[in-house]
Amino acid sequence: MDCIFCKIANKEIPSDIVFENERVVAFRDINPVAPVHILVIPKAHVASVQELDEKHYGDLTEIFKAIKEIAVKEGIDKSGYRVITNCGKDGGQEVFHLHFHILGGESIGKLRCK
Ligand code: AMP
Ligand code: ZN
Numbered sequence: 479m480d481c482i483f484c485k486i487a488n489k490e491i492p493s494d495i496v497f498e499n500e501r502v503v504a505f506r507d508i509n510p511v512a513p514v515h516i517l518v519i520p521k522a523h524v525a526s527v528q529e530l531d532e533k534h535y536g537d538l539t540e541i542f543k544a545i546k547e548i549a550v551k552e553g554i555d556k557s558g559y560r561v562i563t564n565c566g567k568d569g570g571q572e573v574f575h576l577h578f579h580i581l582g583g584e585s586i587g588k589l590r591c592k
Contacts, residue, residue: 479523483575487521497548501540504548504580513583514552514559518544525574526565545580554582560589 486493487503496516497504507515520537524530530538549555559582564571 481523481573481575483517483519483573483577484523487519496551497544499540499544501537502544504544507579512581512586514554514580516548516552516580518548518578518580519575524576526571526576527563528565530576541578545578548580549582552580552582554580558582560586 482491485491486505493505493508495503495505497518501521502518503521504516504518507517518541520534520541522534522537524534524537545561546555549559559580562579562581563577564579
């Protein structure tokens with residue numbers, strides 16, 4: 479499958495990986511919009527939240543465990559951070575492999591839609 483995040487998970491293309499276990503990989507966003515901007519993905523391909531079903535629920539648990547651990551490693555667990563997943567066209571999703579953005583390292587401000 480021609481999916482850039484599958485290629486990152488399979489190490490077919492380079493990325494700055496900050497966390498990895500059997501089910502999850504996390505790497506720095508190539509175009510960061512905050513001092514800490516990390517993407518957390520399941521290794522198994524699924525396009526978006528809208529495609530999730532029961533077989534993915536274990537991955538979701540691992541993703542949120544990873545997010546907590548990464549926040550501690552990056553030193554933003556106490557200052558706080560935002561977790562975002564974009565879904566579909568109106569959500570502004572560009573890469574159709576489920577991913578959660580971790581944004582932190584400064585005040586991310588109020589949630590803005592535009
Ligand atoms: P979105 O699908 O809207 O959540 O955005 C996809 C995100 O993936 C953007 O923030 C991109 O900067 C990021 N991105 C795209 N390609 C790469 C890559 N090869 N390595 C790291 N981040 C990437
Ligand atoms: Zn994929």
